[in-house]
Amino acid sequence: MATAAAVYGMDVFAQTLKSINAFEITYNGHRLHSKIDSGAFPQPGAVVEKLRAIMAEEGVASTPSKQ
Numbered sequence: 001m002a003t004a005a006a007v008y009g010m011d012v013f014a015q016t017l018k019s020i021n022a023f024e025i026t027y028n029g030h031r032l033h034s035k036i037d038s039g040a041f042p043q044p045g046a047v048v049e050k051l052r053a054i055m056a057e058e059g060v061a062s063t064p065s066k067q
Contacts, residue, residue, distance in 0.1 A: 030054045
């Protein structure tokens with residue numbers, strides 16, 4: 001009975017997130033954007049800048065090298 005209630009609760013939660021188009025953009029555990037927090041869709045340029053900053057911190061090249 002408890003399992004059925006837990007599954008039902010998770011389904012209700014998932015349906016709620018779907019109805020508000022909630023999503024998050026993450027990279028290696030870093031959150032680049034959360035629609036739940038901001039209430040808006042991400043600006044592509046802002047996401048790219050955050051991603052580049054995180055990649056620079058990690059020492060990852062943001063553009064492929066040509067060999």
